[in-house]
Amino acid sequence: MVALGRTRIGSRSGYINRFIKHVSRKIMMGHISEQLPKTFNVAAYLLNGNLERGNSQKVAFFSRQDNYTYEQLSQRVQQAARLLTSLGLERENRLAILLPDSPESVFAFWGAIWLGALPVPINTASSIEQAQHILRDSRAKILLSERSWQTKLAPIESPFLQQVLLTDGDDSFLSLLSQQPEEPFPCAETARDEPAFWLYTSGSTGMPKGVIHLHQSMVICAENYAKATLGLKPDDITYSVAKIPFAYGLGNTLFMPLAVGASTVLSDASNVFDIIADIHHYQPTVLFGIPSLYANLLAVSDIESLDVDSLRLCISAAEQLPESIWHQWRETYNREIYEGIGTTEFLHIFLANRLGECKPGTSGRPVIGYDVQVVDQNGQPCPPGEIGDLVVSGESLMLGYWNRLTETREVLWGNTMHTGDKYVQDGSGYFKFVGRKDDLFKVNGQWISPLEIEDILHQHPQILEVAVVPESDEGEKLTQVVAYVSLKSGKEPTSELGTEIYQFAKQRLTHFKAPKTLRFVEQLPRTATGKIHRKSVADSQKMALNN
Template sequence: MNLADRLRAAAERLGGRTVLTLDREGLSYRALEVMSARVGAMLRRRGIGPGDRVAVMLPNVPEFAVVYYGVLRIGAVVVPLDPLLKRREIAAYLGDCAARLVVAWHACAEAVEAGSAATGTDYLFVVPEEFRRLLRSVAPEHGVVPREGGETAVILYSAGTTARAKGIELTHANLGGNAATVARMHALGVDDVVLGALPLYHAFGQTCALNATVHAGGRLTLMPRFDAARALEVIRRDGVTVFQGVPAMYIALLEQPGVSDLSLLRICASGGSAMPPAVLRAYEERFGCAIVEGYGLSETSPVSASNRGGAGRRPGSIGRPVRDVEMRVVDDAGRPVPCGEIGEIVVRGPNVMKGYWNDPAATAEAVRGGWFHTGDLGRVDEDGFFFLVDRRRDVIIRGGYTVYPREVEEVLYEHPAVRQAAVVGVPHPELGEEVAAVVAVRSEVPPEELRAWVRERVAAYKYPRRVWFVDEIPTSPTGKIIKRALGPPGHGAVSP
């Protein structure tokens, strides 16, 4: 199987129906198929073949899909990279995967030229009109190179929120199966319009937006950069029926004044990081569309669990495992813990990655006995619903007491002035760690008020003794707070 076969099959079935839109421009299934076949032919002219790595450094524009499927159809491996990367990061990733070529957006030219110089990697810049003229000069080669399901299709570099990014090898079977699961679970069809605001270079946007939409024969309307006001315009203009986002996007939509009617939406899906219950309740009350929260990681293609509609939804949970996927909560020895007890979430199934690129030791540490160890702490109830508690590495030990940051963050989000919140441990000479909160606010509020707000709602050892304010809390493209990027306490810091 080759993931590019999904596009070829859809093009044969749907022909002139639109698959991608960006503002007023549209691309049909037939056009996407032909353009990707031209890209494949062009890459072959450059000597690129099965197994070779091609880095793709493009924003959410139609050319991303054109190049993505063009690389896959000749059996090569796509290495999607964030267009905002700098020279040093580009050089590290290109060198690590030994990419033969990087196809990059024209605005990235300076950084790509500098980064690729260190590795000797060839590059091609995409300027939309010039790129289309280039492709028209190349005869399409419509054949798709057969690939085994277990062969690598994509190498994703993790967000690296706490450590050096690793190359995650996802196979044709990983990605194709997960896209089909998403399409089936959300009942995607040819009349659906999906908002493509999630970055396509990440697993969430790539699987749940691009590949699932193509699998279902729907339409993906793209946003190169998420802006809440603009997103609302696009939802109304294009008749969006499916919105997939991270919690930060839902928070931003809530901050838009005077908006209450999103009646065209039939599905709102959230992932990437835990959804604060206060945000979920406020969104559903205001917009009338239930949020279906799911769970996954890049290493799991990414979807592992999800809520469903009706009785299959439990607000506050990450749902149940998706089709053919198993999940457990285990102790440090890998033994399942009783229902309701906290342990590490592990995942087994056809969505689990092939491994970390050129890192067998890290792969063996992460995947044991077929189970991928997520590093996330959670619990499962008697009905099989999983609940995310926190990242194992983020847990704070204060004077021997365990504090889960997410619990404290959820309380902070309930305060009307709080827009973003991150709870971290800071060194303490006697207690080992002290609880601290980093907060971005909608309106001015004294740090003492936030401290008291939490103290009234949690055990005495859990509330943050230190609070400091920032304009914006740094997050990854999927909305995960990058805690290692949080600076030392500054404005607004208070002590007990």
């Protein structure tokens, strides 16, 4: 007998399969959470669902270490739950996972949810200070990491941490798993609206905040975006550049492929050439990228061209994709990029461009199940073409920020969130990102969006990336437009090139929007999730060039 609370691996009752079809029929009605049983464990639902559908011998994920079928994944997850229980991890305790995307991180994440504990993935691109903060703030009882990170963090500044498990060494996490019995381990009878995991924000405006998500949230995002918007299929293979601790990467790699019985690739590729090698090796059908990935792939296309034959979908999220990059990608590879936007607080994408309905330079239109509006300072809807604040409602909205009551109440109004993003909606219902509320600035008394200027500069053939920020003249206190520019490989900064770029911008922008100062940098600073860190961009190592 299959129940969504306690499940048996060998069961073939078909209940979960019928339930999945039932939920799918209810998508158009919304309120997916109401279609789920009150007692609901999302790990059991997704893993046992695949066994019910006959996917036991299908590869769930590929990795350089090994490939794992759905049956092997289910077994390792239950062994992880048993191991963590034996080490004292109890229901509602936190398990911190500070690892690259790997089999160990997958087993531990689902294993913790299986036993009713809360996994807390930590991005390996985090600073030592950020990692220490997350360990302390989450009150994690156990940390799963690598020996190199254990050394970096020593001493770990958390009085709550009781044990550190390592993925390397004599008593590695995988070796400990192999010592566990293989018989089924009962899952916790959790509730659909009970916390299942935490994700931490990127910390671009202070220390990261813990975002609490529920068991039902993964199902909601999978139904609304993976199935209804992308049309993700069982024969798809997904490849995500965004990593598991990032909400975008968590969906791309962990729960969306499982929700449809697809396969995914676990990779820790850190440069564009390794990513190209991965894509050529694994032949994914869906590429979940970020704007900088597409820019870098285009920048090296003359050196090493990407074989896109396997790709049916190219997705971009995390930050605005320059329209010029979209057109270059289609011209070079004959593929469209389907841009979308989401937040950690909503777990995944709520605005998206769709197949056959793509409008470059926009975040697309609302994903089914989400109400998205642009409102003025009084909370009233803005007419098309008017800039306002983006507010979003939807079932996957977080429970709140951990121990941040004031911040939670500042952004949540009932089931609606004020995202802090400035947007404009056109007459066709497409939403265009203008910037974060603190990104916009005034020059000559007129508002400027850095993204507009950056998109023009991206069209220059020698520019790889650019960030536009305001800087004030110390003498007259006047705000001027400053552009920080990184060049494509092999290009050298010169005063002549600076003048050329300035003239290029001046010919395409209103005079007061053209950057008065241009500074070349080797690379732009980024947050742990890969977004350009605007607040620290002026502190980057400067290769002085002023116009």
